[in-house]
Amino acid sequence: MHALFLAWQYLVFNKLRSLTLVACVTLIAVLPLSLEVLLDESERQLLSRAQSTPLLLGARRSALDLVMNALYFDDEVPELISMLAVDELLAMDLAEPLPLYTRFNARDFPIVGTTLDYFDFRGLKLAQGRQMAVLGEIVLGASVAESLNLKPGDNLLSSPQTVFDLAGIYPLKMKVVGLLERSHTPDDLAVFADVKTTWVIEGLGHGHQDVSQLTDETLIMQRSEKGVVASPKLFQYNEITADNIDSFHFHGDAAEYPLTAVIVIPDDTRSSTILRGRYLEAAGMHQVVLPEKVIDGLLQNIFRIKNVLDAVVVLVGTATLLALLLVFALSLRLRQRELHTIFKLGCSRATTVYLLAAEILIIGLIAGALCVALLYVVDGYSSDLVRTLFIN
């Protein structure tokens, strides 16, 4: 007990040195362990999300981009496909298709254009408000609502694609009608809208004054028996309201409207096998992937990188421990006079060793406690940390 008391007094008196040693030891221990916790959590999250998504249909390009965008709403937008892919799937009558258009953002959160079936498929429940019913209405993931402090009745503007592209995509003021319960999945970080709303954001659909009622001739380019062609000066609505919703309409062939992916829910295993076989042809424009297989491949790469990281951590840890030993040895040299004094006062060599060991023990215990506390925090926030650091 005296050894611990004296060691504690020494460490308290030399606060800076002691804190530096504690910080070094804590970092050496906590870094690889935190990485382990985060990688385990990322594996769990990635796999569970992938395992709960039977098949994904998308453009025949990077399967990883497709999966990361469709499942985790990654910023990297895959090659676009069209609604025709959904029509074809429906015609096969083997699966239920859930269209996804995940290309736009609202204040750094992804806008996910989909259908109401998506919420049933993911088991997402409303915490407040109601489901989206008409164009321009959105439902927010729990983290989005919390982060932006939004509630039903508030509005959210979609972000312009680029500020300098005057002919580009303009912001749409969307109305928040519901907030989702926290699901601890990427859905918490998403803004959900009907897929048609995302097409309005893209400019494929719009609303404006009734051109047949226009009296201002400067707004008319051409008037004929076939119809009226308005000039670009014509005011277009950037918000969908009860008063102007009827003026909203879409141009072009609906089958050609874009999507980023289609979640495919096969009726049964046989349907799944048939579907996968039909999209195997290399000449086809579309591919059907098994998200679990794609993520599994990604994880294999992550764990190869982790092995390299582990080796680096071991090397850095060894170097730091050697540096700590050097610091300790130098500190012993500086304390020669003190050690000689306690020898003259009657301290045996064994007691001297106990005193020094007690200092190391206390530093180790404090570093260990800090390490446990930090790991507890990392573990508690691992779900959010993984989504923030790795997945998004």
Next chain:
Amino acid sequence: MLSVRALEFDYADSDFALAIESLEVAAGEKVAVIGPSGSGKTTLLNLASGIIKSERGSITVADTQIERLSDAQRRDFRINNIGFVFQDFELIDYLNVFDNIIHPYRISRALKLTAGVKQRARELAGRADIGDKLGRYTGELSQGEKQRVAICRALLPGPKLVFADEATGNLDPRNKGRILDLLFDSVAEHGATLLAVTHDHELLPRFDRVVDFLQFHAPGPT
């Protein structure tokens, strides 16, 4: 109390040599040890307290021949019989005054730290006029206060023999007198023997006897 016979000692790689044919100090005697620097005064105190060991001659303290004891026995003997006031105080900077005084009890199994010992440490500090500074670190003390802490530490176990190595060195005249008063009073109270190394000839009349080390300084080995 202290008997030195035919003692010869030298340090390796040094031309220093100490040769004492005979030195006797009676119990309760207060002896001043004088001599030029390097004449072996501190070396004798270190030899007599068993901190270093001589291969030639004999030193007997309280009927115990020091050189016949093992390292551990010499250490225990020193703890139980000798109080040493070191040159330059040799206090522990990370301990406060009170913990410095009781420090030998915390680092030695031969001494048991009890409530009585702590009470005695407080009383001793009070008599040394540092009772109100028990919670201070030694870095906050004056030279005189540090020396009083060192004396309290040496006297706390109630030693039979007290060695003071230039206990009044670097002190102003007023503090020298107070330190010597403290040493003499404490030694008298315990009936202990005092062997004090000093360069201060003004203090010599207060001692029972003066031993001049000029007589013991032998020519060094060639």
